[in-house]
Amino acid sequence: MGSIKTIKAACFCFVLVFIVLSVGFPAEAADKENCLMCHRYRFVGRIDENGKRHNYHVDEKSYNGSVHRNVPCRDCHTYITKIPHDPITEEVNCANICHIKPPFSQEKFSHQKIIDIYNGSVHAIKPEDPDEARKAKPYCKYCHLNEKYTRVSEERIAYEETLSRCLNCHQEKGVTQAYMHMTHRLRKKTTRSPQEIVQLCAKCHQDIELMKKLKVSEKALTAVETYNRTLHGKSVALGSQETADCVSCHASSVIHDIYKKDNPESTVYKDNLNQTCHHCHSKANSWFVKIAVHPSTKHEENPFIYIASIGLRFALYGSVFSLVGLMLFETYGRRKDGIKFLLRHGTSWRGKSKRQPK
Amino acid sequence: MSTSSKIYVVAGKEIAEDDDYITYVEGVGPIPRDIYKYVKSDPFGDLSRYSVHIVIQHFLIFVTFLVLTGTGLPLYFSELSWARYLISLFGGADQARLIHKIAAFVMMAASAYHIVTIVGGTLGKILKGKFDYRRTIIPRFKDLSDLYHDLKFFWGSAPYRPKMEKFMYKQKAHYLAILWGSFVLMVAGSALLFPDTIAAFFPDAMSKLLPSGVLDEGSFPSFSQNLARLMHADEAVMALIVIAFWHWLNVHLVPGRFPLQWAFLTGKITREHQIEEHFLEYLRNLQEIPEEREYMRKLLKEKGFERSQKVTLEDIPRIL
Numbered sequence: 001m002g003s004i005k006t007i008k009a010a011c012f013c014f015v016l017v018f019i020v021l022s023v024g025f026p027a028e029a030a031d032k033e034n035c036l037m038c039h040r041y042r043f044v045g046r047i048d049e050n051g052k053r054h055n056y057h058v059d060e061k062s063y064n065g066s067v068h069r070n071v072p073c074r075d076c077h078t079y080i081t082k083i084p085h086d087p088i089t090e091e092v093n094c095a096n097i098c099h100i101k102p103p104f105s106q107e108k109f110s111h112q113k114i115i116d117i118y119n120g121s122v123h124a125i126k127p128e129d130p131d132e133a134r135k136a137k138p139y140c141k142y143c144h145l146n147e148k149y150t151r152v153s154e155e156r157i158a159y160e161e162t163l164s165r166c167l168n169c170h171q172e173k174g175v176t177q178a179y180m181h182m183t184h185r186l187r188k189k190t191t192r193s194p195q196e197i198v199q200l201c202a203k204c205h206q207d208i209e210l211m212k213k214l215k216v217s218e219k220a221l222t223a224v225e226t227y228n229r230t231l232h233g234k235s236v237a238l239g240s241q242e243t244a245d246c247v248s249c250h251a252s253s254v255i256h257d258i259y260k261k262d263n264p265e266s267t268v269y270k271d272n273l274n275q276t277c278h279h280c281h282s283k284a285n286s287w288f289v290k291i292a293v294h295p296s297t298k299h300e301e302n303p304f305i306y307i308a309s310i311g312l313r314f315a316l317y318g319s320v321f322s323l324v325g326l327m328l329f330e331t332y333g334r335r336k337d338g339i340k341f342l343l344r345h346g347t348s349w350r351g352k353s354k355r356q357p358k
Numbered sequence: 359m360s361t362s363s364k365i366y367v368v369a370g371k372e373i374a375e376d377d378d379y380i381t382y383v384e385g386v387g388p389i390p391r392d393i394y395k396y397v398k399s400d401p402f403g404d405l406s407r408y409s410v411h412i413v414i415q416h417f418l419i420f421v422t423f424l425v426l427t428g429t430g431l432p433l434y435f436s437e438l439s440w441a442r443y444l445i446s447l448f449g450g451a452d453q454a455r456l457i458h459k460i461a462a463f464v465m466m467a468a469s470a471y472h473i474v475t476i477v478g479g480t481l482g483k484i485l486k487g488k489f490d491y492r493r494t495i496i497p498r499f500k501d502l503s504d505l506y507h508d509l510k511f512f513w514g515s516a517p518y519r520p521k522m523e524k525f526m527y528k529q530k531a532h533y534l535a536i537l538w539g540s541f542v543l544m545v546a547g548s549a550l551l552f553p554d555t556i557a558a559f560f561p562d563a564m565s566k567l568l569p570s571g572v573l574d575e576g577s578f579p580s581f582s583q584n585l586a587r588l589m590h591a592d593e594a595v596m597a598l599i600v601i602a603f604w605h606w607l608n609v610h611l612v613p614g615r616f617p618l619q620w621a622f623l624t625g626k627i628t629r630e631h632q633i634e635e636h637f638l639e640y641l642r643n644l645q646e647i648p649e650e651r652e653y654m655r656k657l658l659k660e661k662g663f664e665r666s667q668k669v670t671l672e673d674i675p676r677i678l
Contacts, residue, residue: 231550231587234436240451287557290577295584305584312592316599319535323604326528331612333512 104174164253194245226294394633403626418468429458501527521637549586
């Protein structure tokens with residue numbers, strides 16, 4: 001009897017495991033508070049005092065595909081306390097501590113670590129900044145729009161490359177193990193493409209009026225223009241995935257640690273350049289780093305190059321016009337021998353020569 | 359000048375290589391300058407002009423040239439709309455970069471092959487005692503006078519085209535331009551491909567030798583790289599424009615050569631073209647090739663030209 005019970009129990013367990021495995025767990029939004037009861041409707045919104053329309057619709061499918069799919073709404077929207085909601089006065093703060101725990105950690109997750117780094121960077125809002133600068137400087141949401149998980153390329157990349165990004169927020173212990181042994185999806189490149197990065201940075205940095213207001217250096221004023229003239233910029237413009245974009249040089253794998261050139265922590269500080277270039281140019285040395293990555297477009301700064309370019313233009317137009325001119329003159333001159341395009345019988349000026357004596 | 363070549367005797371007189379209507383060749387007869395209008399020519403060529411090595415080199419160079427411009431031009435004009443389509447033919451920017459490098463190495467190998475052939479061939483000729491610098495591409499003063507003479511002919515003030523050697527002034531100028539251009543492109547291209555090596559190659563002392571005004575940011579590596587960027591791009595665009603608007607038109611597409619001058623595949627030049635533009639080379643061919651001598655003798659006989667060694671102006675209407 002006992003043995004039959006054991007077999008029954010074993011069968012039951014097996015069926016249970018089978019059902020669980022085959023049904024699986026559908027990815028479900030962390031919507032325990034049922035916010036979507038109202039926000040699932042496509043036209044849920046209001047018209048404010050100024051007549052501006054606000055739409056508060058949340059597309060469940062999109063949200064479930066986003067990076068924040070496991071985060072409950074009120075972890076970010078902390079100012080929502082009652083229904084109907086009070087008028088919203090504040091914005092989402094990415095430094096909030098969420099209610100989800102990252103794997104292998106007892107602490108609740110927060111973006112605080114990366115925000116601290118950002119706060120030290122050149123893009124951070126400083127207390128002495130005037131209003132214009134405060135408005136112009138990008139905060140989290142300016143660049144990060146809770147985008148969907150998208151695969152940039154199907155190529156697998158070295159795990160250290162992706163892992164270094166994970167460790168910006170996650171603890172090294174455990175995550176590294178899990179990453180190396182279980183995660184395969186993240187072995188694919190998921191970072192933004194160089195084109196997106198250049199587009200993102202250029203959005204502000206090519207606005208020279210704005211940059212003048214922020215009192216950036218003379219070189220930084222034309223940074224986008226000069227970058228686009230280099231082989232780096234041109235390759236990226238043509239869709240290259242391997243070429244250096246803005247953050248390849250201006251930030252480490254932490255991405256948010258962008259400093260001014262004269263800050264010793266900066267990746268483009270003169271003592272750090274060698275290491276920065278080394279990521280791609282394995283033979284980079286102290287001579288190499290002197291090559292201008294943003295070559296000046298001003299003629300006064302490199303007059304010899306300017307003179308050489310004028311000389312080359314002269315050579316180009318001179319040779320083309322003189323050679324084509326000579327060819328046309330020759331055709332004119334040989335017309336008296338008769339001009340024939342002989343397709344079948346080949347090369348010939350033969351024909352009725354006008355010079356032939358009768 | 360070449361008055362020393364005493365083979366050409368007309369009407370019992372020694373003559374210079376320049377503008378004379380009749381050239382008398384021993385064992386053939388008196389050849390009128392415009393005999394090319396009456397000769398029979400095979401469009402694929404009658405007389406040997408290029409060895410098979412040169413044909414292979416031309417093939418390698420022009421194929422790699424087209425690939426190099428196809429992959430390089432979109433980079434130069436990256437902001438224009440067609441650049442993306444052109445580069446996508448080569449599988450995108452990263453693929454195109456690899457193809458560009460491979461094609462560049464093939465072209466450099468072909469150039470090295472060319473140098474080996476030229477130097478080896480010349481040495482061989484010197485050893486056999488057959489070397490004649492007039493039959494080579496080395497520029498001479500005669501090329502300038504040929505150009506002047508030719509311009510006069512095109513203008514209408516000279517009756518016949520100049521008698522030119524195997525390579526005429528245009529070909530010499532073109533060859534030298536290619537020599538210089540490919541040298542610049544290879545050096546500048548290597549500087550772009552191996553920026554680190556090139557940068558390390560120049561000591562910083564170089565920057566102190568040059569005046570500070572000419573140096574971007576005061577360092578020689580930066581200056582040399584800027585110069586390489588400029589030279590590689592502009593020289594390449596110049597090469598493409600010259601090839602497209604001059605070489606193709608002038609060599610292959612003008613009337614008389616259209617649809618193609620097949621010499622680049624067969625290595626042979628048509629008899630007619632040889633006599634018209636490379637008359638002195640044709641005379642050498644007459645000396646070297648018995649069949650050609652026979653052909654010309656027959657032709658002259660047909661035209662009633664073989665009889666007299668003394669040809670006067672009154673004979674001309676009868677001959678033509």
